[in-house]
Amino acid sequence: MDITNFINNEEQIPLSGFWLDNYEPATGKIYGEIPNSNEDDVEKAYQAAKATFPLWSNTTIDERSKIMLRIATLIEENIEQLAAAESRDNGKPLWLAKAVDIPRASSNFRFYGNAITQYASKSHESIGKNTINYTLRKPIGVVGCISPWNLPLYLFSWKIAPAIAAGNCVVAKPSEVTPATAYLLGEIVKKAGLPAGVLNIVHGNGASCGQAIVTHPHIKAISFTGGTTTGAHIARTAAPMFKKLSLELGGKNPNLIFADCDYDKMLDTTVRSSFANQGQICLCGSRIFVQQDIYERFKTDFVNRIKKLTVGHPEQSNTKVGAVVSASHREKIEEYLALAKAEPKNYTILTGGNRVTVANFEGGYYLEPTVIEVSSNDCKLNQEEIFGPVVTIMPFTDEAHALELANGTKYGLSATLWTNDLSRTMRMTQEIDAGIVWVNTWLNRDLRTPFGGVKDSGVGREGGFEALDFFTEPKNVCIEY
Numbered sequence: 001m002d003i004t005n006f007i008n009n010e011e012q013i014p015l016s017g018f019w020l021d022n023y024e025p026a027t028g029k030i031y032g033e034i035p036n037s038n039e040d041d042v043e044k045a046y047q048a049a050k051a052t053f054p055l056w057s058n059t060t061i062d063e064r065s066k067i068m069l070r071i072a073t074l075i076e077e078n079i080e081q082l083a084a085a086e087s088r089d090n091g092k093p094l095w096l097a098k099a100v101d102i103p104r105a106s107s108n109f110r111f112y113g114n115a116i117t118q119y120a121s122k123s124h125e126s127i128g129k130n131t132i133n134y135t136l137r138k139p140i141g142v143v144g145c146i147s148p149w150n151l152p153l154y155l156f157s158w159k160i161a162p163a164i165a166a167g168n169c170v171v172a173k174p175s176e177v178t179p180a181t182a183y184l185l186g187e188i189v190k191k192a193g194l195p196a197g198v199l200n201i202v203h204g205n206g207a208s209c210g211q212a213i214v215t216h217p218h219i220k221a222i223s224f225t226g227g228t229t230t231g232a233h234i235a236r237t238a239a240p241m242f243k244k245l246s247l248e249l250g251g252k253n254p255n256l257i258f259a260d261c262d263y264d265k266m267l268d269t270t271v272r273s274s275f276a277n278q279g280q281i282c283l284c285g286s287r288i289f290v291q292q293d294i295y296e297r298f299k300t301d302f303v304n305r306i307k308k309l310t311v312g313h314p315e316q317s318n319t320k321v322g323a324v325v326s327a328s329h330r331e332k333i334e335e336y337l338a339l340a341k342a343e344p345k346n347y348t349i350l351t352g353g354n355r356v357t358v359a360n361f362e363g364g365y366y367l368e369p370t371v372i373e374v375s376s377n378d379c380k381l382n383q384e385e386i387f388g389p390v391v392t393i394m395p396f397t398d399e400a401h402a403l404e405l406a407n408g409t410k411y412g413l414s415a416t417l418w419t420n421d422l423s424r425t426m427r428m429t430q431e432i433d434a435g436i437v438w439v440n441t442w443l444n445r446d447l448r449t450p451f452g453g454v455k456d457s458g459v460g461r462e463g464g465f466e467a468l469d470f471f472t473e474p475k476n477v478c479i480e481y
Protein backbone atom coordinates (compact mmCIF):
# COMPACT_ATOMS: atom_id res chain seq x y z
CA MET A 1 0.00 0.00 0.00
CA ASP A 2 1.40 3.42 -0.96
CA ILE A 3 0.70 5.99 1.72
CA THR A 4 0.71 9.77 1.43
CA ASN A 5 -0.08 12.62 3.75
CA PHE A 6 -3.67 13.92 3.79
CA ILE A 7 -3.76 17.71 3.87
CA ASN A 8 -6.70 19.91 2.84
CA ASN A 9 -8.60 16.74 1.87
CA GLU A 10 -5.92 15.88 -0.70
CA GLU A 11 -3.22 13.25 -0.87
CA GLN A 12 0.15 14.97 -0.62
CA ILE A 13 3.69 13.78 -1.27
CA PRO A 14 5.95 14.85 1.65
CA LEU A 15 7.84 18.09 1.19
CA SER A 16 10.66 16.50 3.18
CA GLY A 17 11.30 14.13 0.27
CA PHE A 18 11.92 11.33 2.78
CA TRP A 19 10.17 7.99 3.02
CA LEU A 20 10.15 5.11 5.51
CA ASP A 21 9.71 1.40 4.86
CA ASN A 22 6.50 -0.11 6.16
CA TYR A 23 6.86 -3.70 7.43
CA GLU A 24 4.29 -6.46 7.65
CA PRO A 25 4.78 -8.07 11.09
CA ALA A 26 3.31 -11.41 10.00
CA THR A 27 6.02 -11.91 7.36
CA GLY A 28 8.75 -9.47 8.34
CA LYS A 29 8.70 -8.12 4.78
CA ILE A 30 8.47 -4.54 3.56
CA TYR A 31 5.13 -3.98 1.88
CA GLY A 32 4.98 -0.24 1.32
CA GLU A 33 6.47 3.16 1.91
CA ILE A 34 5.23 6.02 4.06
CA PRO A 35 6.25 9.67 4.15
CA ASN A 36 8.74 10.69 6.81
CA SER A 37 7.32 14.19 7.11
CA ASN A 38 9.26 17.05 8.62
CA GLU A 39 8.51 20.55 9.91
CA ASP A 40 7.65 21.78 6.39
CA ASP A 41 4.92 19.16 6.08
CA VAL A 42 3.63 19.96 9.54
CA GLU A 43 3.61 23.65 8.67
CA LYS A 44 1.62 22.90 5.52
CA ALA A 45 -0.87 20.88 7.54
CA TYR A 46 -1.05 23.62 10.15
CA GLN A 47 -1.76 26.29 7.51
CA ALA A 48 -4.60 24.17 6.07
CA ALA A 49 -6.05 23.69 9.54
CA LYS A 50 -5.70 27.34 10.46
CA ALA A 51 -7.42 28.49 7.27
CA THR A 52 -10.44 26.26 7.93
CA PHE A 53 -10.78 26.97 11.65
CA PRO A 54 -13.09 30.04 11.27
CA LEU A 55 -15.46 27.98 9.12
CA TRP A 56 -15.40 24.81 11.22
CA SER A 57 -15.63 26.49 14.61
CA ASN A 58 -18.74 28.33 13.38
CA THR A 59 -20.34 25.28 11.81
CA THR A 60 -23.51 24.41 13.71
CA ILE A 61 -23.43 21.61 16.24
CA ASP A 62 -26.08 19.78 14.19
CA GLU A 63 -23.97 19.90 11.05
CA ARG A 64 -20.79 18.80 12.86
CA SER A 65 -22.73 15.98 14.44
CA LYS A 66 -24.21 14.83 11.11
CA ILE A 67 -20.78 14.67 9.48
CA MET A 68 -19.34 12.71 12.40
CA LEU A 69 -22.19 10.22 12.32
CA ARG A 70 -21.60 9.77 8.58
CA ILE A 71 -17.91 9.06 9.28
CA ALA A 72 -18.99 6.44 11.85
CA THR A 73 -21.30 4.79 9.32
CA LEU A 74 -18.68 4.80 6.57
CA ILE A 75 -16.18 3.13 8.90
CA GLU A 76 -18.76 0.42 9.57
CA GLU A 77 -19.46 0.01 5.86
CA ASN A 78 -15.74 -0.38 5.16
CA ILE A 79 -15.01 -2.73 8.04
CA GLU A 80 -13.61 -5.52 5.85
CA GLN A 81 -11.05 -3.29 4.16
CA LEU A 82 -10.12 -1.46 7.37
CA ALA A 83 -9.79 -4.62 9.46
CA ALA A 84 -7.64 -6.30 6.81
CA ALA A 85 -5.39 -3.23 6.65
CA GLU A 86 -5.13 -3.03 10.45
CA SER A 87 -4.29 -6.68 10.84
CA ARG A 88 -1.68 -6.60 8.07
CA ASP A 89 -0.04 -3.43 9.41
CA ASN A 90 -0.01 -4.42 13.09
CA GLY A 91 0.15 -8.24 13.17
CA LYS A 92 -3.02 -8.54 15.27
CA PRO A 93 -5.50 -11.34 14.48
CA LEU A 94 -7.91 -10.31 11.73
CA TRP A 95 -10.90 -11.44 13.84
CA LEU A 96 -9.76 -9.09 16.62
CA ALA A 97 -9.49 -6.11 14.26
CA LYS A 98 -13.01 -6.91 13.01
CA ALA A 99 -14.50 -7.48 16.45
CA VAL A 100 -12.79 -4.71 18.40
CA ASP A 101 -10.55 -2.19 16.63
CA ILE A 102 -12.71 -1.07 13.73
CA PRO A 103 -16.08 -1.15 15.54
CA ARG A 104 -14.54 0.97 18.31
CA ALA A 105 -13.17 3.49 15.78
CA SER A 106 -16.70 3.84 14.44
CA SER A 107 -18.10 4.14 17.98
CA ASN A 108 -15.62 6.92 18.76
CA PHE A 109 -17.03 9.08 15.96
CA ARG A 110 -20.63 8.11 16.75
CA PHE A 111 -20.14 8.78 20.45
CA TYR A 112 -18.64 12.26 19.98
CA GLY A 113 -21.06 13.07 17.14
CA ASN A 114 -23.81 12.56 19.71
CA ALA A 115 -21.95 13.88 22.78
CA ILE A 116 -21.36 17.29 21.24
CA THR A 117 -25.12 17.80 20.96
CA GLN A 118 -25.37 17.34 24.74
CA TYR A 119 -22.33 19.37 25.76
CA ALA A 120 -23.44 22.50 27.58
CA SER A 121 -21.67 25.36 29.28
CA LYS A 122 -22.40 26.39 32.87
CA SER A 123 -23.76 29.59 34.39
CA HIS A 124 -23.46 30.87 37.97
CA GLU A 125 -25.86 33.43 39.35
CA SER A 126 -24.15 35.41 42.16
CA ILE A 127 -27.11 36.02 44.45
CA GLY A 128 -26.99 39.36 46.27
CA LYS A 129 -24.31 40.76 43.96
CA ASN A 130 -26.58 41.32 40.97
CA THR A 131 -24.24 39.44 38.67
CA ILE A 132 -24.53 36.45 36.47
CA ASN A 133 -21.53 34.52 35.20
CA TYR A 134 -21.65 32.26 32.20
CA THR A 135 -18.79 30.20 30.91
CA LEU A 136 -18.22 29.79 27.20
CA ARG A 137 -16.33 26.72 25.98
CA LYS A 138 -14.34 27.87 22.96
CA PRO A 139 -12.46 25.47 20.66
CA ILE A 140 -8.72 25.92 21.05
CA GLY A 141 -7.88 26.35 17.36
CA VAL A 142 -5.42 23.94 15.77
CA VAL A 143 -4.61 20.95 17.97
CA GLY A 144 -2.18 18.05 17.63
CA CYS A 145 -3.08 14.37 18.06
CA ILE A 146 -0.29 11.78 18.24
CA SER A 147 -1.17 8.11 18.57
CA PRO A 148 0.63 4.76 18.98
CA TRP A 149 0.77 1.49 17.05
CA ASN A 150 -0.99 -0.97 19.38
CA LEU A 151 -4.62 0.01 18.65
CA PRO A 152 -4.02 2.16 15.58
CA LEU A 153 -7.39 3.42 14.28
CA TYR A 154 -9.07 2.85 17.67
CA LEU A 155 -6.75 5.33 19.43
CA PHE A 156 -6.23 7.70 16.47
CA SER A 157 -10.00 8.24 16.26
CA TRP A 158 -10.36 8.39 20.09
CA LYS A 159 -8.41 11.66 19.90
CA ILE A 160 -9.58 13.11 16.61
CA ALA A 161 -13.30 12.62 17.23
CA PRO A 162 -13.59 14.84 20.36
CA ALA A 163 -11.15 17.37 18.89
CA ILE A 164 -13.22 18.01 15.77
CA ALA A 165 -16.57 17.63 17.55
CA ALA A 166 -15.51 20.55 19.78
CA GLY A 167 -14.82 22.71 16.70
CA ASN A 168 -11.04 22.42 16.43
CA CYS A 169 -9.00 21.71 13.33
CA VAL A 170 -6.45 18.97 13.70
CA VAL A 171 -2.92 18.03 12.70
CA ALA A 172 -2.75 14.32 13.47
CA LYS A 173 0.09 11.83 13.34
CA PRO A 174 -0.47 8.08 13.59
CA SER A 175 2.41 5.83 14.53
CA GLU A 176 4.88 5.38 11.72
CA VAL A 177 4.79 1.66 12.54
CA THR A 178 1.05 1.36 11.70
CA PRO A 179 0.01 4.12 9.29
CA ALA A 180 -2.43 2.21 7.05
CA THR A 181 -5.84 2.77 8.61
CA ALA A 182 -5.15 6.44 9.34
CA TYR A 183 -4.38 6.81 5.64
CA LEU A 184 -7.66 5.10 4.72
CA LEU A 185 -9.53 7.35 7.15
CA GLY A 186 -8.61 10.35 4.98
CA GLU A 187 -10.76 9.11 2.10
CA ILE A 188 -13.60 8.34 4.52
CA VAL A 189 -13.76 11.77 6.15
CA LYS A 190 -13.70 13.42 2.73
CA LYS A 191 -16.57 11.23 1.54
CA ALA A 192 -18.50 12.04 4.73
CA GLY A 193 -18.32 15.76 3.89
CA LEU A 194 -15.77 16.94 6.46
CA PRO A 195 -14.58 20.29 5.09
CA ALA A 196 -11.04 20.38 3.70
CA GLY A 197 -8.50 21.33 6.36
CA VAL A 198 -10.45 20.13 9.42
CA LEU A 199 -8.44 16.90 9.66
CA ASN A 200 -4.88 16.84 8.33
CA ILE A 201 -2.92 13.61 8.65
CA VAL A 202 0.86 13.72 8.49
CA HIS A 203 2.93 10.56 8.57
CA GLY A 204 6.42 10.06 9.86
CA ASN A 205 8.55 9.15 12.81
CA GLY A 206 8.54 10.76 16.22
CA ALA A 207 11.86 12.55 15.97
CA SER A 208 10.96 14.32 12.74
CA CYS A 209 7.19 14.60 12.35
CA GLY A 210 6.00 14.16 15.96
CA GLN A 211 8.58 16.57 17.29
CA ALA A 212 7.55 19.17 14.66
CA ILE A 213 3.94 18.98 15.89
CA VAL A 214 4.93 19.27 19.55
CA THR A 215 7.24 22.26 18.94
CA HIS A 216 4.96 24.09 16.51
CA PRO A 217 4.37 27.48 18.17
CA HIS A 218 0.68 27.70 17.19
CA ILE A 219 -0.48 24.14 17.86
CA LYS A 220 -1.66 24.90 21.38
CA ALA A 221 -2.85 21.51 22.63
CA ILE A 222 -1.35 18.05 22.25
CA SER A 223 -3.18 14.82 22.94
CA PHE A 224 -0.67 11.95 23.07
CA THR A 225 -0.87 8.23 23.74
CA GLY A 226 2.31 6.17 23.88
CA GLY A 227 5.29 5.24 26.00
CA THR A 228 6.10 6.99 29.29
CA THR A 229 9.60 8.02 28.12
CA THR A 230 8.19 9.71 25.02
CA GLY A 231 5.43 11.31 27.13
CA ALA A 232 8.03 12.77 29.50
CA HIS A 233 9.97 14.17 26.54
CA ILE A 234 6.81 15.76 25.13
CA ALA A 235 5.96 17.24 28.53
CA ARG A 236 9.46 18.73 28.86
CA THR A 237 9.21 20.24 25.38
CA ALA A 238 5.65 21.53 25.50
CA ALA A 239 5.41 22.82 29.08
CA PRO A 240 7.55 25.96 28.54
CA MET A 241 5.38 26.72 25.49
CA PHE A 242 2.31 26.65 27.79
CA LYS A 243 0.54 24.02 25.74
CA LYS A 244 -2.38 22.03 27.04
CA LEU A 245 -1.34 18.39 27.36
CA SER A 246 -3.23 15.14 27.66
CA LEU A 247 -0.82 12.24 28.13
CA GLU A 248 -2.01 8.63 28.18
CA LEU A 249 1.11 6.61 28.95
CA GLY A 250 2.24 3.18 30.00
CA GLY A 251 0.93 0.78 32.59
CA LYS A 252 2.10 -2.14 34.73
CA ASN A 253 -1.37 -3.09 35.81
CA PRO A 254 -2.05 -5.41 38.74
CA ASN A 255 -4.58 -8.21 38.40
CA LEU A 256 -5.55 -9.04 42.01
CA ILE A 257 -7.22 -12.42 42.42
CA PHE A 258 -8.84 -13.26 45.75
CA ALA A 259 -9.82 -16.81 46.73
CA ASP A 260 -13.53 -15.86 46.97
CA CYS A 261 -13.83 -14.84 43.30
CA ASP A 262 -15.92 -16.48 40.58
CA TYR A 263 -13.03 -18.72 39.55
CA ASP A 264 -14.09 -19.76 36.04
CA LYS A 265 -15.02 -16.26 34.97
CA MET A 266 -11.77 -14.95 36.44
CA LEU A 267 -9.69 -17.57 34.61
CA ASP A 268 -11.30 -16.87 31.20
CA THR A 269 -10.92 -13.13 31.62
CA THR A 270 -7.35 -13.37 32.91
CA VAL A 271 -6.29 -15.27 29.79
CA ARG A 272 -7.69 -12.37 27.76
CA SER A 273 -6.39 -9.56 29.95
CA SER A 274 -2.91 -11.09 29.77
CA PHE A 275 -2.56 -11.82 26.06
CA ALA A 276 -5.18 -9.90 24.06
CA ASN A 277 -3.50 -8.08 21.17
CA GLN A 278 -0.26 -9.96 22.01
CA GLY A 279 -0.26 -8.19 25.39
CA GLN A 280 0.20 -4.86 23.62
CA ILE A 281 -2.55 -2.89 25.34
CA CYS A 282 -1.63 -0.40 28.02
CA LEU A 283 -4.48 -1.89 30.11
CA CYS A 284 -3.30 -5.51 30.04
CA GLY A 285 -3.00 -7.05 33.49
CA SER A 286 0.72 -7.74 33.23
CA ARG A 287 1.29 -8.40 36.98
CA ILE A 288 -0.92 -11.18 38.30
CA PHE A 289 -1.17 -11.51 42.09
CA VAL A 290 -3.10 -14.48 43.49
CA GLN A 291 -4.19 -15.13 47.06
CA GLN A 292 -2.06 -17.88 48.61
CA ASP A 293 -5.04 -20.26 49.20
CA ILE A 294 -5.70 -20.70 45.45
CA TYR A 295 -2.23 -19.90 44.10
CA GLU A 296 -1.16 -23.45 43.10
CA ARG A 297 -4.57 -24.23 41.58
CA PHE A 298 -4.51 -21.01 39.57
CA LYS A 299 -0.93 -21.54 38.44
CA THR A 300 -1.69 -24.99 37.05
CA ASP A 301 -4.96 -24.01 35.37
CA PHE A 302 -3.65 -20.75 33.94
CA VAL A 303 -0.48 -22.27 32.51
CA ASN A 304 -2.49 -25.12 30.94
CA ARG A 305 -4.79 -22.59 29.29
CA ILE A 306 -1.90 -20.51 27.98
CA LYS A 307 -0.14 -23.56 26.52
CA LYS A 308 -3.22 -24.12 24.35
CA LEU A 309 -3.26 -20.61 22.82
CA THR A 310 -2.47 -20.84 19.11
CA VAL A 311 0.26 -18.52 17.89
CA GLY A 312 -0.17 -17.99 14.17
CA HIS A 313 -0.65 -15.87 11.12
CA PRO A 314 -3.13 -13.05 11.80
CA GLU A 315 -5.45 -14.15 8.99
CA GLN A 316 -5.94 -17.67 10.36
CA SER A 317 -9.23 -17.82 12.23
CA ASN A 318 -7.85 -20.06 15.01
CA THR A 319 -4.99 -17.66 15.79
CA LYS A 320 -5.23 -16.35 19.33
CA VAL A 321 -1.82 -14.67 19.43
CA GLY A 322 -0.60 -12.98 16.24
CA ALA A 323 2.73 -11.29 15.53
CA VAL A 324 4.14 -8.54 17.73
CA VAL A 325 4.37 -5.22 15.97
CA SER A 326 8.01 -4.96 14.86
CA ALA A 327 11.39 -6.62 14.87
CA SER A 328 12.76 -4.03 17.31
CA HIS A 329 9.81 -4.48 19.64
CA ARG A 330 10.28 -8.25 19.60
CA GLU A 331 13.95 -7.72 20.50
CA LYS A 332 12.96 -5.47 23.39
CA ILE A 333 10.61 -8.16 24.74
CA GLU A 334 13.29 -10.81 24.23
CA GLU A 335 15.71 -8.84 26.38
CA TYR A 336 13.31 -9.32 29.31
CA LEU A 337 12.99 -13.02 28.48
CA ALA A 338 16.78 -13.35 28.41
CA LEU A 339 17.00 -11.69 31.80
CA ALA A 340 14.42 -14.11 33.20
CA LYS A 341 16.46 -17.05 31.86
CA ALA A 342 19.70 -15.64 33.26
CA GLU A 343 18.36 -15.14 36.80
CA PRO A 344 16.68 -18.40 37.90
CA LYS A 345 16.73 -17.27 41.54
CA ASN A 346 14.36 -14.42 40.71
CA TYR A 347 12.37 -15.84 37.81
CA THR A 348 10.84 -19.18 36.82
CA ILE A 349 9.47 -19.41 33.30
CA LEU A 350 6.35 -21.56 33.65
CA THR A 351 5.52 -21.57 29.94
CA GLY A 352 6.77 -19.78 26.82
CA GLY A 353 9.88 -17.65 26.65
CA ASN A 354 10.81 -18.32 23.02
CA ARG A 355 10.25 -17.29 19.43
CA VAL A 356 7.72 -19.20 17.37
CA THR A 357 8.34 -20.10 13.74
CA VAL A 358 5.09 -20.11 11.78
CA ALA A 359 5.28 -22.31 8.67
CA ASN A 360 5.49 -20.27 5.45
CA PHE A 361 5.90 -17.06 7.47
CA GLU A 362 9.31 -17.71 8.99
CA GLY A 363 10.28 -14.00 8.91
CA GLY A 364 7.29 -12.95 11.05
CA TYR A 365 7.67 -11.58 14.58
CA TYR A 366 6.05 -14.35 16.61
CA LEU A 367 6.59 -15.05 20.30
CA GLU A 368 5.17 -17.63 22.67
CA PRO A 369 2.76 -16.31 25.28
CA THR A 370 4.88 -16.41 28.41
CA VAL A 371 4.09 -16.79 32.11
CA ILE A 372 6.88 -16.10 34.60
CA GLU A 373 6.73 -16.70 38.33
CA VAL A 374 8.59 -13.97 40.20
CA SER A 375 9.92 -14.02 43.73
CA SER A 376 9.49 -10.31 44.42
CA ASN A 377 7.55 -7.35 43.11
CA ASP A 378 10.75 -5.30 43.08
CA CYS A 379 12.24 -7.24 40.18
CA LYS A 380 12.77 -5.62 36.79
CA LEU A 381 10.05 -7.66 35.08
CA ASN A 382 7.49 -6.39 37.60
CA GLN A 383 8.65 -2.79 37.48
CA GLU A 384 9.12 -2.11 33.76
CA GLU A 385 6.49 -2.11 31.04
CA ILE A 386 7.23 -5.02 28.69
CA PHE A 387 4.19 -4.42 26.46
CA GLY A 388 4.18 -7.89 24.95
CA PRO A 389 2.88 -11.42 25.52
CA VAL A 390 4.54 -11.76 28.92
CA VAL A 391 2.89 -11.81 32.35
CA THR A 392 4.30 -12.44 35.79
CA ILE A 393 2.60 -14.18 38.69
CA MET A 394 3.24 -14.28 42.43
CA PRO A 395 1.16 -15.03 45.55
CA PHE A 396 -0.10 -12.65 48.23
CA THR A 397 -1.28 -13.33 51.74
CA ASP A 398 -4.01 -10.83 52.58
CA GLU A 399 -5.65 -7.58 51.55
CA ALA A 400 -2.88 -5.35 52.92
CA HIS A 401 -0.24 -7.37 51.08
CA ALA A 402 -2.26 -7.25 47.85
CA LEU A 403 -2.55 -3.50 48.12
CA GLU A 404 1.14 -3.05 48.79
CA LEU A 405 1.99 -5.12 45.70
CA ALA A 406 -0.60 -3.38 43.52
CA ASN A 407 0.68 0.09 44.38
CA GLY A 408 4.34 -0.89 44.32
CA THR A 409 5.21 0.52 40.88
CA LYS A 410 5.72 3.93 39.34
CA TYR A 411 2.69 3.32 37.11
CA GLY A 412 -0.99 3.82 37.93
CA LEU A 413 -3.15 3.24 34.89
CA SER A 414 -5.60 0.43 35.63
CA ALA A 415 -6.16 -2.46 38.03
CA THR A 416 -8.43 -5.49 38.04
CA LEU A 417 -9.87 -6.90 41.24
CA TRP A 418 -11.43 -10.35 41.50
CA THR A 419 -13.53 -10.86 44.64
CA ASN A 420 -17.13 -11.39 45.68
CA ASP A 421 -16.69 -9.56 48.97
CA LEU A 422 -18.44 -6.19 48.68
CA SER A 423 -16.73 -4.62 51.70
CA ARG A 424 -13.32 -5.62 50.39
CA THR A 425 -14.27 -4.20 46.99
CA MET A 426 -15.16 -0.88 48.58
CA ARG A 427 -11.96 -0.76 50.64
CA MET A 428 -9.60 -1.82 47.88
CA THR A 429 -11.06 0.37 45.12
CA GLN A 430 -10.57 3.39 47.42
CA GLU A 431 -6.90 2.57 48.02
CA ILE A 432 -5.58 1.29 44.68
CA ASP A 433 -3.46 3.92 42.88
CA ALA A 434 -5.00 3.80 39.40
CA GLY A 435 -7.18 5.86 37.11
CA ILE A 436 -9.37 2.87 36.28
CA VAL A 437 -10.32 -0.10 38.47
CA TRP A 438 -12.28 -3.01 37.04
CA VAL A 439 -14.00 -5.34 39.50
CA ASN A 440 -14.81 -8.85 38.23
CA THR A 441 -14.34 -7.72 34.63
CA TRP A 442 -11.67 -6.22 32.35
CA LEU A 443 -11.58 -3.62 29.56
CA ASN A 444 -15.28 -3.14 29.99
CA ARG A 445 -15.73 0.28 28.44
CA ASP A 446 -18.43 2.92 28.61
CA LEU A 447 -17.18 5.83 26.53
CA ARG A 448 -18.77 8.38 28.90
CA THR A 449 -16.33 7.50 31.69
CA PRO A 450 -13.02 9.27 32.45
CA PHE A 451 -10.10 7.36 30.98
CA GLY A 452 -6.46 7.84 32.02
CA GLY A 453 -3.88 7.19 34.67
CA VAL A 454 -2.08 8.53 37.72
CA LYS A 455 1.64 8.59 38.61
CA ASP A 456 3.82 7.83 35.54
CA SER A 457 0.81 6.60 33.58
CA GLY A 458 -0.07 10.08 32.50
CA VAL A 459 -1.76 13.40 32.97
CA GLY A 460 -5.39 14.24 32.25
CA ARG A 461 -8.38 12.18 31.25
CA GLU A 462 -9.93 11.25 27.92
CA GLY A 463 -13.47 10.03 27.36
CA GLY A 464 -16.91 11.56 27.76
CA PHE A 465 -17.11 15.28 28.40
CA GLU A 466 -13.56 15.22 29.85
CA ALA A 467 -12.15 15.10 26.32
CA LEU A 468 -14.47 17.92 25.18
CA ASP A 469 -13.25 19.93 28.18
CA PHE A 470 -9.66 19.25 27.15
CA PHE A 471 -10.26 20.36 23.57
CA THR A 472 -11.95 23.63 24.61
CA GLU A 473 -10.87 26.67 26.62
CA PRO A 474 -13.34 27.99 29.18
CA LYS A 475 -13.98 31.72 29.04
CA ASN A 476 -16.01 33.16 31.89
CA VAL A 477 -18.23 36.21 31.27
CA CYS A 478 -19.51 38.15 34.31
CA ILE A 479 -22.42 40.61 33.81
CA GLU A 480 -23.71 42.98 36.47
CA TYR A 481 -27.32 44.02 36.11
Ligand SMILES: NC(=O)C1=CN([C@@H]2O[C@H](COP(=O)(O)OP(=O)(O)OC[C@H]3O[C@@H](n4cnc5c(N)ncnc54)[C@H](O)[C@@H]3O)[C@@H](O)[C@H]2O)C=CC1
Pocket: 146, 147, 148, 149, 150, 173, 174, 175, 176, 204, 205, 206, 207, 209, 210, 211, 212, 214, 225, 226, 227, 228, 230, 231, 233, 234, 248, 249, 250, 251, 281, 282, 329, 332, 385, 386, 387
Ligand atom coordinates in the same frame (compact mmCIF):
# COMPACT_ATOMS: atom_id res chain seq x y z
N1 LIG B 1 -0.48 2.99 24.73
C1 LIG B 1 0.63 2.74 25.35
O1 LIG B 1 0.66 2.74 26.52
C2 LIG B 1 1.83 2.48 24.54
C3 LIG B 1 3.00 2.22 25.19
N2 LIG B 1 4.10 2.02 24.46
C4 LIG B 1 5.33 1.76 25.21
O2 LIG B 1 6.37 2.55 24.71
C5 LIG B 1 7.44 1.72 24.31
C6 LIG B 1 8.12 2.35 23.12
O3 LIG B 1 7.30 2.23 21.99
P1 LIG B 1 7.36 3.30 20.83
O4 LIG B 1 6.79 2.75 19.61
O5 LIG B 1 8.73 3.85 20.74
O6 LIG B 1 6.31 4.36 21.39
P2 LIG B 1 6.28 5.91 21.37
O7 LIG B 1 5.68 6.36 22.62
O8 LIG B 1 7.63 6.46 21.04
O9 LIG B 1 5.30 6.19 20.14
C7 LIG B 1 4.00 6.67 20.24
C8 LIG B 1 3.80 7.81 19.26
O10 LIG B 1 4.65 8.89 19.62
C9 LIG B 1 5.39 9.34 18.50
N3 LIG B 1 6.61 9.96 18.98
C10 LIG B 1 7.79 9.37 19.29
N4 LIG B 1 8.69 10.32 19.67
C11 LIG B 1 8.06 11.51 19.60
C12 LIG B 1 8.46 12.84 19.86
N5 LIG B 1 9.69 13.15 20.25
N6 LIG B 1 7.56 13.83 19.70
C13 LIG B 1 6.31 13.54 19.31
N7 LIG B 1 5.88 12.30 19.01
C14 LIG B 1 6.74 11.29 19.17
C15 LIG B 1 5.56 8.06 17.70
O11 LIG B 1 5.95 8.37 16.38
C16 LIG B 1 4.18 7.46 17.82
O12 LIG B 1 3.29 8.09 16.93
C17 LIG B 1 6.80 0.38 24.04
O13 LIG B 1 7.71 -0.66 24.14
C18 LIG B 1 5.76 0.33 25.10
O14 LIG B 1 6.33 -0.09 26.31
C19 LIG B 1 4.10 2.05 23.10
C20 LIG B 1 2.95 2.29 22.41
C21 LIG B 1 1.69 2.47 23.10
Ligand SMILES: O=C(O)/C=C/C=C(\O)C(=O)O
Pocket: 148, 150, 151, 155, 158, 225, 226, 248, 280, 281, 282, 283, 445, 451
Ligand atom coordinates in the same frame (compact mmCIF):
# COMPACT_ATOMS: atom_id res chain seq x y z
O1 LIG C 1 -9.94 3.64 25.42
C1 LIG C 1 -9.78 2.43 25.49
O2 LIG C 1 -10.72 1.66 25.53
C2 LIG C 1 -8.46 1.82 25.48
C3 LIG C 1 -7.36 2.50 25.40
C4 LIG C 1 -6.10 1.82 25.32
C5 LIG C 1 -4.95 2.46 25.29
O3 LIG C 1 -4.88 3.77 25.50
C6 LIG C 1 -3.66 1.79 24.99
O4 LIG C 1 -3.58 0.58 24.95
O5 LIG C 1 -2.72 2.53 24.74
